[in-house]
Amino acid sequence: MRWPGSWKSPSAVGLLKGTPINWLLFDKDAALAPVIEQAKQAGLHVAEMASPPAGVALLAGEWPGVAMGRGGGGASAGPTGVPWVDTNSWKIRLELARRPGADIWVDAPPKGARIFASSYRTAIADSAAFGGRWIISLDAQLAAGIADSKADALATWKGIAEAAGFFATRKQWPAYLPEAVVGVVSDFAGDNEFLGQELLNLIGRTNQQYAVLLKTGLTTAALRGLRALIYADAQPPAAGLRKQILDFVSAGGLLITGPKWGVPPGTPAADEHPRYAARTLGKGRLAIAKEVPDDPYVLAQDSALLISHRYELVRFWNGGAVGSYLTVAPDRKRAVAHLLFYADRGPDKASVRIVGRYRKASLWTPDRPEPRPVEMEIQKDAVELHLPAVAQYAAAELEV
DSSP states (O other): OBOOTTOOSGGGGGGGTTSSOOEEEEOSOGGGHHHHHHHHHTTOEEEETTSOOTTEEEEEOOOOEEOBOGGGSSBOBOTTSOBOEEOSHHHHHHHHHHSTTOEEEEEOOOOSSOOOHHHHHHHHHHHHTTTEEEOOOOOHHHHHHHHTTOHHHHHHHHHHHHHHHHHHTOTTGGGSEEOOSEEEEEOOSGGGHHHHHHHHHHHHHTTOOEEEEESTTOOSGGGTTOSEEEEOOSSOOOHHHHHHHHHHHHTTOEEEEOGGGOSOOSEEEEEEETTEEEEEETTEEEEEESSOOOOHHHHHHHHHHHHOGGGOSEEEESOOSEEEEEEEOTTSSEEEEEEEEOSSSOOSSOEEEEESOOOEEEEEOTTOSSOBOOEEEEOSSEEEEEOOSOOSEEEEEEEO
16 A cells, blocks of 8 residues: 555554555655654554565556546547546556566556545556456545544445455456457567557457457467467567467467568468458468557457457347456366446446356346356357346356
8 A cells, every 4th residue: 555645643554454465665755754654563564655665566557447538528539439447457467478478567646526435446456357466546535524423434445345355355366367358569669669559458348358468489389279460569580489479370270470470471361451451371261460550449440340240259238337356266167257346336237247157147246245046058169147136246256
């Protein structure tokens, strides 16, 4: 938690009693020395914001939720009219790919005029569902209300502690592995930073389940189970990487790339697309953009169509502004579908289809210690869950 600068009294440390908060991060302020001493006596770890502890990657993030238009008068929408969602999910996953084993702490203080109790629960779930931890940061009004023991502020504080505690007790979930249909291959840096990183962001917004694949050190095992790869870097791939990707295609995969790939392998195919030339190679296909890809939104949308919606692992109905992350246990006997609803109010009646031959489902929400009942329809190779009214986050735990 980022300690509010207005909490000058050491007695404020008592507000953390019974919560899962174990680290306090302080901005440099000599007046807070007594508070820091009291925190240490209470058994809490402390550090300066500018100097996080060893093993922690401090990530500058966005205040998550539905982005508001200028002046806060309405939701900002993309070209399709779907509300734009700010999320830290792709940043966390990219950082985990770059720094395996690191603890990812997301620094994303509240901002904007529309900050509700639900906004804090969204911030916690938006990081924790994807393997990170949001640094709890209170807006000035909430911090003052908690210090003054105002009922509504204390209720919000209780909800923050409950949400943080929910994820803290589920220590097995972060070890689950992501399920994916498409992998994005890049170094996500330099000339490839904007397109590669924004592509992760926008593919996530389509609810395609994706893998972050760093092109240096890419293993054959990392490609297993994928149906498609996207390679849109400004440079052609190195010889070893090129062979790996073409082996993937020959075995039945799809490669989506641009003219910077180099001389296209395979033979021309009859598939028609206004922006891509199709080729076949072995059992697989290539879709080579006719122009250098420069619009990540278009590339993300095209990828969904080129791969085909029939291969979607997670599909929503009546979900609104949603995000999802499907993970599976190492023994593949359990899976967790993290379902995030970024509007201030969750859906009353949403359904989600999740691919997999599961026979049991439990629906977990941070406000309850036990799973909620959920109606489940078992299909040939998937399950469809008809959700009850939920708030900002729910986790569908599935068993074979």
